[in-house]
Every structure is written in C-alpha cells, then in structure tokens.
Amino acid sequence: MAHLPILAIAAGVAAHHGVFRHGEWHLHGPHIIASHLVLGAATAYYLSYFDDALTAVLGRLAVLATAYLGGLFSSMTIYRLYFHRLSRFRGPRLAAITKLWHVWQVKDSTNYLFQQKIYEKYGTIVRTGPNEITIFHPAAFDLLDGFKNETTRDVWYDIVRPRTSAIFTRDKMEHKVGRKFWAQGLSSQAMNDYYPRITSLVRELSRCIGTFGDNPVDIDQVMSWYSWDVMGEVLFGEDFNLTKSRVTHPGIKHRDRALALAGPLGDAIWIALLGFQLLPPVGRVNDWRRMIQFCEDHMKSRLERGDNGKTDMAQYFIEEYQNTATTKTKKARDLHLAGTAVTAVVAGSDTTRAVLIGVWWFLAKYPEHAKKVQAEVDGVDPNDANALAALPHLNGVMNEALRLVPPVMTGGNRITGPSGMLIDDVLIPPGVKVTCPKYVLHRMESMWVQPNDFIPERWYSRPELILDKRAFAPFSAGARYCLGKNMAMNGLRLVVSIILQDYDVSFAPGYDEETMWRDMRDQVTCQPGAVHCVFLPRKSAK
C-alpha cells in the first residue's frame, strides 16, 4: 500500500506526457471530469479490499488524488518552464505555467490594459501563455491574417459549439464557403437596398435625440436602440422599432451580459464551455443561452415566414442552408444557420454601437472637430453615400475613433501553421497560439506620433503623424478582414453627419469625462463606460 502514492504521482506525470500534452482538450471538459470520476470510483473499490471503513477508504483516496494531481501539475509546471519550445521567450513566469493566471489578471474585463502593460514590460514578442505568444509588431496583422497566411483559428472560435458560422469555425473550407454568402449579403448591390432604409433609421434616431430636449442622452442606450434596429432591418428585414418606442429589447441585455461572461474567459475558453455544458441556466450562463436562443428563434421564424419583399442578409444565409441540403445533414445545417444568426446579431449590432459611443465622446470633448465636420456635412445630401465617403475630416474622425476605441480590442487569436511564423528573425514554432491586440498596436509610439491624442487630420492633411499604417487594423486584415466594413462605415458616416447637421453636441452638465475610459471593458467587443451628452438643435442654417 505504501507504494500507491508513488504510483499515483507517476500516473499524474504519465497523464501529462502521454495524454494532455498532445492535441486539444477544450471541448472535452465533461469527458475528462467523468473519466477521472470513474477512475476514482474504481480506485475506491480497489481500496475497499484492504479497509472496511468508508472514512478510511475516502482518506486514502484523497491522498492518492492529491498525489496524482501533484504529479500532473508539477510535471506541467516543470515542462512548461524549462523544456517547452517556448521557454526561450520572455514573458511573465506565471503566464508560462498556466493560462489561468492571465484569466485572473483580466477578471474585470480589462485585457486591453493588461496587454498594454505586458508590452511595456517585455517588448515586442512575449510569451503570454504556456503555448502562446503575443506580438506587438506592425507586421503582425498581415502575418496572422494576410492572404498568404498559413495560420488557423484558435480554439476560441469554438465558443458557440455545436453551432458554427463563417466566423465561428476553425475549418478553412467552411470559412471560405460561408464567407461567399456573407459577401453577397453585404455586397454593394445589397448595400444599395439597405442604405435608404438605414438612412430612415438614422432620421428616426435624430428625432429620438430631439425628444430629450436639453436633458442628457445616455449615448449607450440610444446607440444600442439604433444599432439593434439597423441589425433587425438589414439582417431580418424587420423593424424592431426600439429608437421610436425608446424601449430596450431584452435581447440587448442578454447579449451584453453574455459577452461580459465570455470576455475574461476568452483566454481559457474551456472554462466557459464547461460552464455552458454543466452549469444550470442561471445568471450569465442563462443570458448566454437566451442570447443564442433569441438569434436561433429569429432566424428560424424568418426561414418559416419567407421574406417580406425586402432584401435582407438572412436570404443569403437561407440560400446557403438550402444549397447544402444534399451535402449536409439537417442537424448540421440547422446548427450552421443558428451560428450564423448569432454571429450576425453580435457583429451587426454591437460593433457599431461601441464606435458610436467613442465618436460622441470625442466630438463632445473636442467641439472644434465637431465644427469642422459640420462645415463639411452642411450642404451635403446624406442620401449620397459616396459624397459622405469623400469628406476628409468626417473620415478622419471615424478612423481616429476606430483607432483609439477599437470595437474588437484584443482577440483574433490564431495558431501558427506548419512553417511557424518568422518575425524580425525570430521564429515562432508551428502549432503555437499567436495574438496581436489591436488596442495596443493602435497606440504604439513607434507607429504613431502623439499616439494617445485624437487628431483626425493625421488621416488626410498630416500623414507624417502616422509612422506605420500597417499598425491600423480595426477591421482585421487580409483573408479574414471584416465583410461588414463598408456597411459599418456607411452607417457610421450617416449617423454622424445627420446628427451633426441637426444638433450641436456637448457633455451633459456634471458628467465626469473620465467615466468612459475608467469603466471601459474588453468583452469580446469593446464596452465603453457611460457617456452622457446634450444635443441642442443647431441655431445656424444648414
């Protein structure tokens, strides 16, 4: 019996080297727990031959379990610190041992600030996990996602499993095929149909803002209504009417609370997946389920009712659903359509809302830039998307807001391909998770002059303030760039030009300007802190 603890330690070491060091385990949490419980029960049964008393058996079992886990975790720690192929890379020692350390550091959803500190302390190429390198280099976006990239998506993209979509898939072929349908739904031809409908939603937004008079407008609330309405109109051909009725849809609350759960766990996705599978539907797990349910149900009813005479994105997703009837099972097609709905609702509503919050903060803080935009947009017909796209200061404001408040602040994790990744003569081996936080790159001193300052002119009349344009990728890059970019930019320009044609903006009396920055959270998408503004009708003629 005395030899059993030694055997248990050896079993822990063997489990590490023989099993857990190989392959991916994030989808197998319940199986790992179940197999260890079975093993524990079998060991208890074996021990009961030597001792009749239950307490004695359980006591011995606890010793063996501790020895096993001790062997397993000691082996992991020693291997990761001294023998792992990334052990030569600089970075926090605890990060090299376990990703849980990183999760703990960003428990309040401040991964963007954590990454900033990591860069300042360790430099350009940092080991931020047992098998993870974070790159703070302008070439990184292209290396990760450029057209010649060999990378695959990291395990994070399994988060809506068993559902999939063009974004939430790690299968290159599924991504390529799915991307075609998204591209059709977001093509310039489809955009011609959406644009007048989005314009009338922006007019409704302007009316809604007018109803506040000289009272403060909670920008998050109003932009959430508006962006949800746009998502409904473009995705499902349906008006949710939130801006008009000034009611927050429950889907928005579920989305925000669900993303708050996914944010800090983004770097240890197995915890979230385990929670979704094992925990009862309470709290944020319930929000996650309800968010998914809302998207699924809505897409399903759109499928059943057919279109209502308007072009919408759903029609392309339904076409994909129908086209794959002979090649995929119904269950697989249902799961793909559901995953696509979740992707479209989050990508289509939450990203633009985040930028708009940032834009209004900057315009209230720097009224001289609002005035410059007003001088440009006055006299321009917002129905003419090309005319708005040609206004330099308006676009400079958009780009600066996207640079300083990128809606996707971190994330976009990839796994290096068979040749690894060469960066500044440093080879990152194959099969390593690599990441490049946009928030940090968008503010690096080596890439931008006065990196933390809001200077829209750097995008047109003062190009010398941009030292390396490769460091700007709010919509990602290359083969995986955002397919909604044109729609998003057209929508953002419309909102800012119509509202600034109608109103002057300033911070609400008593509003603490630091709130937006102090309470900013990185939760898959950026969640800026509260911004309260007052919009007063313009006195000057347009």
Ligand code: HEM
């Ligand atoms: C300002 C608004 C937006 C920003 C900053 C933005 C940013 C991004 C980023 C960074 C990615 C890469 C994500 C990743 O690889 O994990 C992405 C992908 C994507 N976005 Fe957007 N997005 C915006 C709006 C939209 C909108 C409105 C839609 C459509 C309704 C959309 C649809 C997509 C799609 C389909 C992809 C996946 C592309 C692919 O993987 O091939 N986005 N977006």
